[in-house]
Amino acid sequence: MSLDEYTRREFKQVGTRVRRPDGVDKVTGRAMYGADATAPGMLTGRILRSPHAHARIRSIATSAAEALPGVKAVITSADLSVPEDEFIRDVQDNCMARGKALYDGHAVAAVAATDAATARAALKLIKVDYEPLPHVTDVDVAIRPGAPVVQEGRALENVPAGMSANVTSHSEFGHGTPAEGFARADKIIERSFRTAATHQGYIEPHACLASYAADGKADLWCCTQGQFFVRTLCSAIMGMEASQLRVTASEIGGGFGGKTTVFIEPVALALSRKAGRPVKIVMTRDEVFRATGPTVSTSMDIKIGMTSDGRITAGEAHLRYSGGAFPCGTVDMGGQAAFAAYDLEHVRTFGWNVLTNRPKEAAYRAPGAPQAIYAVESVIDELCQHFGLDPIDVRLKNAAKKGTKSSYGPTFPDIGLVATLEAAKKHPHYSAPLKDGQGRGISCGFWFNFGGNSCVSLNVNTDGTIGVTEGNPDIGGSRASISLMAAEELGIPYDRVRTIVADTSSLGYNDVTDGSRVTFAVGLATIKAARAAIRLMCERAAKIWGIDAEAVEWKDGAAVPAGPNAGKFPPMSLAEIAAVSFETGGPIAGHHEVNVDGAGVSFGVHIVDVEVDKETGATKVLRYTVFQDAGKAVHPSYVEGQMQGGAVQGIGWALNEEYIYGADGRLQNPGFLDYRVPVASDLPMIDTVILEIPNPGHPYGVRGVGETGIVPPLAALSNAVSRSAGIRLCELPMSPPRVLKALTGAG
Amino acid sequence: MKSIPVSTTINGDPYEFLCAPDETLLDVLRNRLSLTGAKEGCGTGDCGACSVTLNGRLVCSCLVLGAEAQGAEISTIEGMADGDELHPLQRHFIDHAALQCGICTPGILVAAKSLLEKNPAPTDEEVRYWLAGNLCRCTGYDKIIAAVQAAAAEMRGA
Numbered sequence: 001m002s003l004d005e006y007t008r009r010e011f012k013q014v015g016t017r018v019r020r021p022d023g024v025d026k027v028t029g030r031a032m033y034g035a036d037a038t039a040p041g042m043l044t045g046r047i048l049r050s051p052h053a054h055a056r057i058r059s060i061a062t063s064a065a066e067a068l069p070g071v072k073a074v075i076t077s078a079d080l081s082v083p084e085d086e087f088i089r090d091v092q093d094n095c096m097a098r099g100k101a102l103y104d105g106h107a108v109a110a111v112a113a114t115d116a117a118t119a120r121a122a123l124k125l126i127k128v129d130y131e132p133l134p135h136v137t138d139v140d141v142a143i144r145p146g147a148p149v150v151q152e153g154r155a156l157e158n159v160p161a162g163m164s165a166n167v168t169s170h171s172e173f174g175h176g177t178p179a180e181g182f183a184r185a186d187k188i189i190e191r192s193f194r195t196a197a198t199h200q201g202y203i204e205p206h207a208c209l210a211s212y213a214a215d216g217k218a219d220l221w222c223c224t225q226g227q228f229f230v231r232t233l234c235s236a237i238m239g240m241e242a243s244q245l246r247v248t249a250s251e252i253g254g255g256f257g258g259k260t261t262v263f264i265e266p267v268a269l270a271l272s273r274k275a276g277r278p279v280k281i282v283m284t285r286d287e288v289f290r291a292t293g294p295t296v297s298t299s300m301d302i303k304i305g306m307t308s309d310g311r312i313t314a315g316e317a318h319l320r321y322s323g324g325a326f327p328c329g330t331v332d333m334g335g336q337a338a339f340a341a342y343d344l345e346h347v348r349t350f351g352w353n354v355l356t357n358r359p360k361e362a363a364y365r366a367p368g369a370p371q372a373i374y375a376v377e378s379v380i381d382e383l384c385q386h387f388g389l390d391p392i393d394v395r396l397k398n399a400a401k402k403g404t405k406s407s408y409g410p411t412f413p414d415i416g417l418v419a420t421l422e423a424a425k426k427h428p429h430y431s432a433p434l435k436d437g438q439g440r441g442i443s444c445g446f447w448f449n450f451g452g453n454s455c456v457s458l459n460v461n462t463d464g465t466i467g468v469t470e471g472n473p474d475i476g477g478s479r480a481s482i483s484l485m486a487a488e489e490l491g492i493p494y495d496r497v498r499t500i501v502a503d504t505s506s507l508g509y510n511d512v513t514d515g516s517r518v519t520f521a522v523g524l525a526t527i528k529a530a531r532a533a534i535r536l537m538c539e540r541a542a543k544i545w546g547i548d549a550e551a552v553e554w555k556d557g558a559a560v561p562a563g564p565n566a567g568k569f570p571p572m573s574l575a576e577i578a579a580v581s582f583e584t585g586g587p588i589a590g591h592h593e594v595n596v597d598g599a600g601v602s603f604g605v606h607i608v609d610v611e612v613d614k615e616t617g618a619t620k621v622l623r624y625t626v627f628q629d630a631g632k633a634v635h636p637s638y639v640e641g642q643m644q645g646g647a648v649q650g651i652g653w654a655l656n657e658e659y660i661y662g663a664d665g666r667l668q669n670p671g672f673l674d675y676r677v678p679v680a681s682d683l684p685m686i687d688t689v690i691l692e693i694p695n696p697g698h699p700y701g702v703r704g705v706g707e708t709g710i711v712p713p714l715a716a717l718s719n720a721v722s723r724s725a726g727i728r729l730c731e732l733p734m735s736p737p738r739v740l741k742a743l744t745g746a747g
Numbered sequence: 748m749k750s751i752p753v754s755t756t757i758n759g760d761p762y763e764f765l766c767a768p769d770e771t772l773l774d775v776l777r778n779r780l781s782l783t784g785a786k787e788g789c790g791t792g793d794c795g796a797c798s799v800t801l802n803g804r805l806v807c808s809c810l811v812l813g814a815e816a817q818g819a820e821i822s823t824i825e826g827m828a829d830g831d832e833l834h835p836l837q838r839h840f841i842d843h844a845a846l847q848c849g850i851c852t853p854g855i856l857v858a859a860k861s862l863l864e865k866n867p868a869p870t871d872e873e874v875r876y877w878l879a880g881n882l883c884r885c886t887g888y889d890k891i892i893a894a895v896q897a898a899a900a901e902m903r904g905a
């Protein structure tokens with residue numbers, strides 16, 4: 001890990017609330033999102049989807065559709081090759097079923113036609129001969145031997161023999177001997193939990209425009225969190241060289257992890273190749289719910305032992321996650337995250353991934369962590385209730401800190417959990433009086449944070465302005481943060497920097513906008529690209545002054561002689577150096593390419609007050625406060641925005657959101673009317689407290705902030721409901737009917 | 748299906764178009780008139796991303812037929828700024844970081860403007876209930892409410 005990047009400094013611009021550079025475009029309707037692009041001769045693509053949860057596809061007859069006037073291409077999986085790489089093959093098979101439809105909504109064929117009405121009519125003319133097969137959508141049923149098998153032969157060697165073929169992988173993390181720890185506990189609580197699959201719920205459906213030319217080159221425009229990864233997947237599926245496929249990321253209307261893979265892009269490319277014309281595909285909301293990535297559904301057993309003064313003696317978790325019809329490693333992250341907030345001598349987690357006839361999981365904000373941490377934080381809260389201990393004190397007593405050997409292996413460097421808990425404890429929210437029937441809950445949250453591959457080019461224009469070229473779609477203000485960091489390092493005003501997001505032909509590879517990595521990793525690359533440009537500018541000044549380059553340093557946006565021996569020259573500003581650059585050696589630019597390490601883990605603590613309506617079972621959120629360590633908040637408003645947005649997604653997950661499958665294996669609520677995300681009138685203001693414990697792995701101390709915020713709400717709400725209504729639910733969401741049932745059951 | 752000729756006014760400008768009888772106003776705006784500021788988040792009236800006003804009334808344009816625009820006055824996000832002068836709501840949305848991805852923003856701005864025309868001094872709760880039909884998945888609404896209130900205050904001259 002690179003833990004020596006950080007040096008303390010006074011910031012002039014980082015930490016200010018500047019206007020984002022894409023703001024005007026986005027408040028005037030000018031910004032171009034996935035569905036907003038057109039091309040000459042463009043066709044409309046549409047996809048036929050399986051009505052069955054599980055069915056063998058005996059045959060697909062497309063000739064009637066092909067014969068319909070206006071239809072220019074029809075494809076099935078037969079039009080795609082079979083990639084050797086298993087991961088790519090799964091992605092492709094999810095985009096277009098091969099042999100079997102594995103879930104309700106699985107794509108089986110696609111058409112491109114001159115307009116949407118013709119395309120829709122053509123879909124009706126495609127005859128698919130299905131042989132329905134027994135299906136399974138529940139993780140606890142799918143894991144049993146004898147359950148319908150979703151896919152044969154997908155288990156890794158680490159899965160013991162004798163289990164259902166739906167179990168595809170097993171993982172184990174931890175240290176110590178839990179049995180020893182449990183023997184020292186004054187109280188052990190064991191509980192089983194279930195959480196429903198939820199959807200990322202971005203408001204912009206997936207959309208793309210593909211244009212495949214006769215010479216084998218192609219252009220793809222799409223809303224994605226990672227144009228470079230889209231290129232990797234699509235070029236592999238299409239059998240193209242990466243250089244022949246240029247992917248441009250549109251503005252993106254939300255992703256939260258759900259736009260880190262492809263669903264329609266290879267289909268549009270294949271249709272375009274066959275039709276010889278550009279093809280645009282825009283998903284309907286129904287398709288988004290049925291056929292893009294929700295998160296995993298889970299079933300978990302948690303066992304925790306505690307002494308009467310609140311020390312956790314041991315923790316154990318058994319996690320069964322289902323990422324739908326394809327193997328999925330999300331349970332590993334759940335197993336690693338479950339106890340990460342605590343300094344434990346004895347801890348062990350066991351994870352199992354289980355196939356079900358549900359759509360292939362896609363990442364959703366801190367994938368795998370909210371579920372496991374919900375279960376752990378619920379049991380810790382119950383132990384606090386049992387002993388009558390303060391829930392923050394107990395967490396402080398057990399909190400991981402610098403030097404703690406984490407439950408998943410690494411030893412923590414400087415982390416912010418204790419400071420975050422202390423801030424929560426002394427905040428007025430925590431001591432505010434509650435009325436009868438109201439309850440307060442808290443929970444910790446954790447996320448690893450990623451770094452990853454990042455490239456930045458920084459061009460010094462002759463008028464003294466700066467163009468920053470980076471490769472990660474701006475999903476919530478990252479252009480502003482990156483411009484701020486460039487301006488800070490160069491010592492020039494923020495508005496002299498313009499940051500743009502490049503297509504895949506204009507910059508080296510950038511990992512996906514995920515893992516809360518962009519402000520951290522792309523920011524680091526930007527600072528280093530700026531330093532490279534500064535070195536060049538110092539050289540140019542040295543040349544002009546006729547002194548050694550080493551005798552020049554950069555201060556407040558200008559080259560100055562370093563010390564009295566260097567000679568007496570007035571500072572030469574960036575603009576002055578840039579203006580004469582053609583005479584001093586040519587254009588000036590800096591660039592930096594790196595696989596960034598040292599992301600720095602992130603912790604958060606949430607406090608929530610609720611009131612449960614005992615007549616209806618509805619839970620009203622009365623007050624909410626988020627505490628989170630941001631390392632350094634580059635643009636505090638967008639840091640708060642991440643904390644607030646994550647919290648509200650978590651509130652939705654805790655209270656209402658769930659994938660509901662019928663006995664027929666079909667999704668019963670594929671729309672915003674029945675899959676209810678939080679609306680403005682459901683919520684109070686979401687207060688935020690940003691802690692700044694510098695991340696040693698970043699020059700400015702920045703940590704990713706995007707994901708941790710979704711982790712604590714699940715348990716915080718459940719703990720608050722328990723204290724408001726006197727019932728402990730072990731299943732999410734705590735929807736009104738479920739709460740009502742628990743209330744009646746509790747008498 | 749025979750196309751229907753429609754004459755209408757959008758953001759004060761006259762428009763004429765042909766549309767299919769079952770074509771939504773949203774599809775007409777986006778696909779025929781290149782007014783792509785209104786977004787389709789659901790197509791079923793559940794998200795508000797397609798909000799426009801029709802004869803002064805706030806509607807989901809995905810639930811209105813193109814043919815219903817005949818003789819009507821329509822306002823969309825593209826008509827909200829006065830040239831390069833942003834509407835106070837637009838300005839305060841930027842200043843308050845009330846958008847993250849921005850896909851909900853056009854619909855929310857149109858809806859908020861329509862609220863402030865009827866009620867220049869709404870309570871937070873009134874803003875929240877008025878905007879309950881406009882989903883935002885990114886912000887948790889906090890900064891949206893703050894931005895609407897700041898714009899309302901400025902527009903009242905407070």
Ligand code: FES
Binds near residue numbers: 789794
């Ligand atoms: S697109 Fe009209 S309400 Fe969602």
Ligand code: FES
Binds near residue numbers: 849850886
């Ligand atoms: S800003 Fe993304 S949906 Fe509202």
